[in-house]
Amino acid sequence: xxxxxxxxxxxxxxxxxxxxxxxxxxxxxxxxxxxxxxxxxxxxxxxxxxxxxxxxxxxxxxxxxxxxxxxxxxxxxxxxxxxxxxxxxxxxxxxxxxxxxxxxxxxxxxxxxxxxxxxxxxxxxxxxxxxxxxxxxxxxxxxxxxxxxxxxxxxxxxxxxxxxxxxxxxxxxxxxxxxxxxxxxxxxxxxxxxxxxxxxxxxxxxxxxxxxxxxxxxxxxxxxxxxxxxxxxxxxxxxxxxxxxxxxxxxxxxxxxxxxxxxxxxxxxxxxxxxxxxxxxxxxxxxxxxxxxxxxxxxxxxxxxxxxxxxxxxxxxxxxxxxxxxxxxxxxxxxxxxxxxxxxxxxxxxxxxxxxxxxxxxxxxxxxxxxxxxxxxxxxxxxxxxxxxxxxxxxxxxxxxxxxxxxxxxxxxxxxxxxxxxxxxxxxxxxxxxxxxxxxxxxxxxxxxxxxxxxxxxxxxxxxxxxxxxxxxxxxxxxxxxxxxxxxxxxxxxxxxxxxxxxxxxxxxxxxxxxxxxxxxxxxxxxxxxxxxxxxxxxxxxxxxxxxxxxxxx
Numbered sequence: 001x002x003x004x005x006x007x008x009x010x011x012x013x014x015x016x017x018x019x020x021x022x023x024x025x026x027x028x029x030x031x032x033x034x035x036x037x038x039x040x041x042x043x044x045x046x047x048x049x050x051x052x053x054x055x056x057x058x059x060x061x062x063x064x065x066x067x068x069x070x071x072x073x074x075x076x077x078x079x080x081x082x083x084x085x086x087x088x089x090x091x092x093x094x095x096x097x098x099x100x101x102x103x104x105x106x107x108x109x110x111x112x113x114x115x116x117x118x119x120x121x122x123x124x125x126x127x128x129x130x131x132x133x134x135x136x137x138x139x140x141x142x143x144x145x146x147x148x149x150x151x152x153x154x155x156x157x158x159x160x161x162x163x164x165x166x167x168x169x170x171x172x173x174x175x176x177x178x179x180x181x182x183x184x185x186x187x188x189x190x191x192x193x194x195x196x197x198x199x200x201x202x203x204x205x206x207x208x209x210x211x212x213x214x215x216x217x218x219x220x221x222x223x224x225x226x227x228x229x230x231x232x233x234x235x236x237x238x239x240x241x242x243x244x245x246x247x248x249x250x251x252x253x254x255x256x257x258x259x260x261x262x263x264x265x266x267x268x269x270x271x272x273x274x275x276x277x278x279x280x281x282x283x284x285x286x287x288x289x290x291x292x293x294x295x296x297x298x299x300x301x302x303x304x305x306x307x308x309x310x311x312x313x314x315x316x317x318x319x320x321x322x323x324x325x326x327x328x329x330x331x332x333x334x335x336x337x338x339x340x341x342x343x344x345x346x347x348x349x350x351x352x353x354x355x356x357x358x359x360x361x362x363x364x365x366x367x368x369x370x371x372x373x374x375x376x377x378x379x380x381x382x383x384x385x386x387x388x389x390x391x392x393x394x395x396x397x398x399x400x401x402x403x404x405x406x407x408x409x410x411x412x413x414x415x416x417x418x419x420x421x422x423x424x425x426x427x428x429x430x431x432x433x434x435x436x437x438x439x440x441x442x443x444x445x446x447x448x449x450x451x452x453x454x455x456x457x458x459x460x461x462x463x464x465x466x467x468x469x470x471x472x473x474x475x476x477x478x479x480x481x482x483x484x485x486x487x488x489x490x491x492x493x494x495x496x497x498x499x500x501x502x503x504x505x506x507x508x509x510x511x512x513x514x515x516x517x518x519x520x521x522x523x524x525x526x527x528x529x530x531x532x533x534x535x536x537x538x539x540x541x542x543x544x545x546x547x548x549x550x551x552x553x554x
Contacts, residue, residue, distance in 0.1 A: 082548040090454040093426025095135035101142035102201040110161035135187040143199040144210040148174035154208040164208030185512040189254030200224035222269035231278035254318040261346040295345035318358035323348035332381040355388035365397035393426035398434025424457040458541040467544035495537040503527035
């Protein structure tokens, strides 16, 4: 063996030794590192991706280890989700009616420009949001006309001053109201009157009016109004078609009918409703019901049909009814007044008993005292008839309840409603004018029963896909913590609920779906921020699982 050969062999042995040392060293270090979960963070506002501790096949190493491979791994700390006892989220339905018929609430005049109409709408919605309301009931079909782009009925006289004339510059008012309400975290329920064909304040009846389009199933009342005959199958089919069209094309949260079924007797001068034509057809075909029962049956079948058809199209759209507040005199004992059962042929008790509605808003427009038409006595009676535990959210006469102190009376009625229907409290204010024209009303509600925000009560009988738990990232800053949350189903989120624990006390904040981050001070009122939690809420009020994390303090 020559000297050159010996030197080559020694060099080769040295390379093998270095290679074996490098392999063993890297293998040991890799094994130690993978015993801990690895957290890969590339963006402080992106979701954390956690890789499970699973054995990995070693890649074939290079002949010589690099300095990067020999360096120790970067230490990354995994953020753990906490198990905490969070406070209950406040829940209550807080709504106001916005009447368009006769320009009662909106638009204030028939000759407003498009921009003026929008400004009025935004001002009303801003007012509701700022005072912790969470819903608006908007009258989109006051009298067989449309506050929206309809292929079945003409543009409303109350919108432009002319039946069939659309707004110019063009916009769709209902679409605008839906979008602006949802921007503010408010539900929007579409209020329709199913049978009124023309209002006495609705201008001259023209060829565009449904009175002229479908004269065979419309009658004229002595007070100048026109009414669809509820017994005519064409009436029922047309009204159902209008409802289904709105439900299908607009992102609404509810459909709402008021107290007008067969008209009040006073509308026809005390005379009977002029439906001899359909009544005689019914009798000739062998009908056996009395005339009153036959009329009630016409309405009953229509209500059931509308409820079922809404659920087929969009299960999450709630159906609500607001009948006259007294079913019959004597129910409950001592109550006097008109009978919707006998005058309007509306068996609202049956609809509640059968669960053909999602929420029930009887117009309890009387004060708590005296007992002959007591708000509380009537509400308790309706609750006793609520066999399916549907939402019972009474209508309050916020504009002109007969009380020495209207503001105090309404505040007391909200409190009484909470006591009588504790599992699903709520109320609807007639109308939004009671909030805008009484300077004492809004402050009394905002500083009293509506002091805190509230979610709308859940509707457990309506099926919904479960929401996924959101992710939460907390970024430590000098004096604040930046909280960012994400969810894989953003189109299903209506609200976020963010919980913060300062000291030993949790606080709750209900946020609109568009808000996905907050800058939280580390100190507030002398207390330290320790924990943050978030959960998502869908449009039916259902909650996702929460995610909670601790704040790291240096």
